[in-house]
Amino acid sequence: MAQILLRGKHVVTMNGARDVVVDGAVLVVDDLVREVGAWSDMQTRFPQAEVLGSENSVVTPGYVNAHQHLTGDRLVRSCIPDAIDSQDAIFGWAVPVHGAHTADDDHLSATLSLVEALGNGITCTVEAGTVAHPDRVADAMREIGSRGTIGRWGWDVGDGPQAAPAAEVLDRMQELLDAHPRGGLVEGWVTLVGHDLMSDELVAGASALARDAGTGITFHLSPHTGDPASYLARTGVRPAVHLDRLGVLGRHVVLAHGVHLDDDEVEIVLRTGTSIAACPWAYLRLAQGVTVGGRYAELFRRGGRLAVGCDSENAGDAIDVLRAATLFVGLARDMETDPFSITAQHGLELATIRGAEAIGMADRIGSLEPGKQADVVVHETSGPQWTTRSPDPVLQLMWASDGRSVSDVVVAGRVVVRDGQCVTVDVAAASAAAAERQRFLLRAAGKG
Numbered sequence: 001m002a003q004i005l006l007r008g009k010h011v012v013t014m015n016g017a018r019d020v021v022v023d024g025a026v027l028v029v030d031d032l033v034r035e036v037g038a039w040s041d042m043q044t045r046f047p048q049a050e051v052l053g054s055e056n057s058v059v060t061p062g063y064v065n066a067h068q069h070l071t072g073d074r075l076v077r078s079c080i081p082d083a084i085d086s087q088d089a090i091f092g093w094a095v096p097v098h099g100a101h102t103a104d105d106d107h108l109s110a111t112l113s114l115v116e117a118l119g120n121g122i123t124c125t126v127e128a129g130t131v132a133h134p135d136r137v138a139d140a141m142r143e144i145g146s147r148g149t150i151g152r153w154g155w156d157v158g159d160g161p162q163a164a165p166a167a168e169v170l171d172r173m174q175e176l177l178d179a180h181p182r183g184g185l186v187e188g189w190v191t192l193v194g195h196d197l198m199s200d201e202l203v204a205g206a207s208a209l210a211r212d213a214g215t216g217i218t219f220h221l222s223p224h225t226g227d228p229a230s231y232l233a234r235t236g237v238r239p240a241v242h243l244d245r246l247g248v249l250g251r252h253v254v255l256a257h258g259v260h261l262d263d264d265e266v267e268i269v270l271r272t273g274t275s276i277a278a279c280p281w282a283y284l285r286l287a288q289g290v291t292v293g294g295r296y297a298e299l300f301r302r303g304g305r306l307a308v309g310c311d312s313e314n315a316g317d318a319i320d321v322l323r324a325a326t327l328f329v330g331l332a333r334d335m336e337t338d339p340f341s342i343t344a345q346h347g348l349e350l351a352t353i354r355g356a357e358a359i360g361m362a363d364r365i366g367s368l369e370p371g372k373q374a375d376v377v378v379h380e381t382s383g384p385q386w387t388t389r390s391p392d393p394v395l396q397l398m399w400a401s402d403g404r405s406v407s408d409v410v411v412a413g414r415v416v417v418r419d420g421q422c423v424t425v426d427v428a429a430a431s432a433a434a435a436e437r438q439r440f441l442l443r444a445a446g447k448g
């Protein structure tokens with residue numbers, strides 16, 4: 001059996017007691033965490049195990065990215081200007097670029113996005129719901145060795161790419177769920193683009209499909225004030241009120257964003273146990289008003305189910321959950337001028353165990369405990385962000401560092417990053433291919 005010992009000065013378990021083992025190690029056997037304990041003991045008992053990390057490292061669970069577009073933006077990264085209206089950024093740029101993607105582009109884009117994600121310690125990615133060729137993205141996830149969920153682009157309003165009648169969209173989703181069953185490294189989810197691009201028939205049917213399959217559903221809602229305005233015009237009530245009346249919401253739902261919620265919607269989200277994936281860098285990049293109208297601090301304080309995401313490479317940009325989680329914490333502290341109720345420790349929880357709980361996977365991932373999947377990150381601490389070394393590794397990891405100190409990553413017992421480099425795919429070849437595709441995609445979208 002394959003054995004790996006992941007060694008650190010601090011092993012941050014994120015277990016129920018939030019234990020941090022000093023001079024510790026994690027024993028991985030095959031795809032599972034077998035033991036967490038003292039390095040001196042485990043070194044003696046398992047001399048044949050491969051060792052990752054050192055006496056100075058920080059070892060954590062793998063990070064959960066609860067909202068990430070794996071296709072579309074990667075191949076035109078940093079090409080969409082930031083002096084732009086968010087609707088124009090999405091419908092003038094991102095959607096036509098997506099529409100021009102071939103199946104090979106989806107595979108290439110997902111591969112490069114996951115190289116970055118894994119390099120920053122993200123071991124589980126919830127794809128955001130805008131993939132036209134999900135089987136190719138699932139292939140990319142498996143080849144590189146990332147855990148994740150995958151759905152198929154679904155909308156039935158308007159005539160954009162992949163638009164189809166509700167029944168047809170649901171049939172495609174059922175096929176995808178059958179092809180990628182729950183519990184695998186890559187798990188099929190029900191995904192919709194969301195916003196106001198779904199009929200009541202589609203969103204109700206999609207939610208029921210996910211509930212019946214025991215899997216999750218995710219879609220975009222209210223990152224900006226446009227969704228409340230359009231729901232009010234169409235239905236007479238705000239988005240979460242309408243969706244609650246349709247019976248859509250619940251613990252199987254991960255709403256992407258939910259920035260602009262009124263008091264009634266906050267109560268509905270809490271009552272139904274609906275999760276929210278917050279992507280704070282995207283709101284700042286797109287000027288969507290999170291510091292004006294965001295309710296995340298209150299949702300957190302009241303026990304809401306929350307996770308963080310990095311959204312897309314032109315809105316959120318860096319695929320680094322630690323960076324996003326620390327920003328989430330900082331915004332919440334500042335908006336409530338309260339240094340006590342949310343801290344670095346909570347930020348790491350959002351990136352790990354709380355994030356895993358919010359996407360329905362806390363039984364498998366999110367902490368370093370015997371029997372859980374072996375998704376483990378080693379941070380190397382020789383860099384200036386770790387000098388001088390604090391006795392509180394979580395505070396230093398969140399406020400002083402981010403994904404840049406990740407050195408080794410294991411997913412389901414497979415080493416996918418070693419000494420800071422992704423070792424499962426040919427990164428140089430993929431990067432060269434991407435440069436070529438960027439020119440084609442920009443021209444195809446009328447931007448070249």
Ligand SMILES: [Zn+2]
Pocket residue numbers: 067069128220256311312
């Ligand atoms: Zn998104």
